Amino acid sequence: MARPSKYNVEFRSDAVALWRASAGRRTFKDVAADLNVNPETLRTWVRDAENIGPEPGGGPGPESTQAELARLRAENARLVRAEKGVAAGAGDPAPGGPVFCEGDEVKPRRWDFISANADDFGVQRLCRVLQVSRSGYYRWTAGTEARARRQAEEDALVEEIRGIHTEHKETYGVLRIHAELRGFGHTVNRKRVARLMREHGIVGRHLRRKKRTTVPDPVAPPVPDLLQRDFTAAALDERWCGDITYIQVCGAWLYLACVIDIRSRRVVGWSMATHMRAELVIHALEAAVAARGGNVTGVIFHADRGAQYTSTAFAQVCDRYGIRRSMGRVGSSYDNALAESLWQSLKREAMHRTLFRTMSQARLEIFQWLTYYNARRRHSALGYLSPLEFEQQHHTPAKLSLAA
Incomplete structure (x- = not known):
């Protein structure tokens, strides 16, 4: 007699639906890893479902397909009716026009100003007028390559942070993104991650207030509270x-x-x-x-x-x-x-x-x-x-x- 499966019908149906939703973008091995099942087990479930059709409440049937098609048509109609000029970058002045010319960016730091005007007025005069030391300016000049390298590293780190944030559906905040980076082998300070996320507007989702769902039975026999709000355990299945x-x-x-x-x-x-x-x-x-x-x-x-x-x-x-x-x-x-x-x-x-x-x-x-x-x-x-x-x-x- 065959050994009964420890995965119930509901779990198998949902697992098949999850595989179908990947639409070939993920392998059996990847999906099975998230489910913590053997890839061949998942393959068997998918093959059986294809032979007998979707189980009730399982994968998407004709009704859900029609509903999804109707939703996509409605979304397409909404986009067609959308006003012109709402896309990202729409209405920006053209480069080279009277409002924006490349190279006209504001540089408020004094060192940048001295560097930009040294040929016309000389470093000594500019330092005297701005009341800064020439030695400080030359030290800043000597660190140009190091600053450029550090900025390139931060730009790369921001891109990686954005990738993690997007992969986890924009839910991760500073602590989880920092943990993910360390899991990838990066040695990076948490405060640095927080600063970069703040500067680039990368924010995780916050908690919301919840509705009460418990409906008590007034005649139920009493059951003691064995935890007393102590949500710790020394072992699994304790x-x-x-x-x-x-x-x-x-x-x-x-x-x-x-x-x-x-x-x-x-x-x-x-x-x-x-x-x-x-x-x-x-x-x-x-x-x-x-x-x-x-x-x-x-x-x-x-x-x-x-x-x-x-x-x-x-x-x-x-x-x-x-x-x-x-x-x-x-x-x-x-x-x-x-x-x-x-x-x-x-x-x-x-x-x-x-x-x-x-x-x-x-x-x-x-x-x-x-x-x-x-x-x-x-x-x-x-x-x-x-x-x-x-x-x-x-x-x-x-x-x-x-x-x-």
Whole structure:
């Protein structure tokens, strides 16, 4: 009898959709690395999906394709109607005209002024009028090549900063860009990175206020708070936490439940659905258990007091796997701060100025961000390693072989 897959149907469908969205720009190996699966496993999923067609809620179907085509047509019509002259550089004076002539740039520094007029008035006279020393001017002149070299280095560094900023969808701020540069082998001061980003208008995204989503069940039996806001753990699968958030999709709602390993900050399980019943959090928890190999006896799972987490069905699943439940107080986001922080990052980075028109589009964007978060996004609490890098560097291969 074939061994059951530890990847559920939802995960496989979203993985196929992620591969299709790359449109050949990424290899099976690259996409599989973000998913933390074997490239041949991903290839098999794609081949099976092509043979049987897209699974329900999986890859983009005819309806989502038509919706995307309608969106592109509307965007094209908007661009056609746009006023002339709004493009970058439109309306600038032509070079060589009466307003702007090349070489007329203002140079406020005294050394530059002396250098530009030394042939006409002499260095000694100009230094006397400007009340500066000739020795200082000559020292400045001797450093011309060094300054040009330093400026070229800073220009190259700015381009690299822009590349990192763009690659991470303009979400990284100074600390993560500095960590990324150091990860690439650059020895660069954080204050220098901050100065260059400030001078060139490169800014990461900031936190926004959130809406409350927890709906408590007043008749649910009490569950103790085993964490007491201590979101630390000495080992993997010692403490987990989870929560639910929602995403607006063209007048409807898509709900997302996640399970996070507190030690590595990795999202070990998640589930998405158009409802917020207890099955949503159960599927997320079962995905996390499967990702960790099935043996999670003794792990503490912390959540809020929403009706889904206090339900009898969820309690039975926790008992089946030997999971100890823990819950914070009603109405206190700080009692589940780690999960709240994940939602802030998700909405700031994956949904900034984004209006989802179809469920397939929303699922794909969220799935793509979650795999990026686990495999590549640098986390400040992990010494600016990604969750997967942290697990690989701090835990044994035997343990990691069970991870999804």
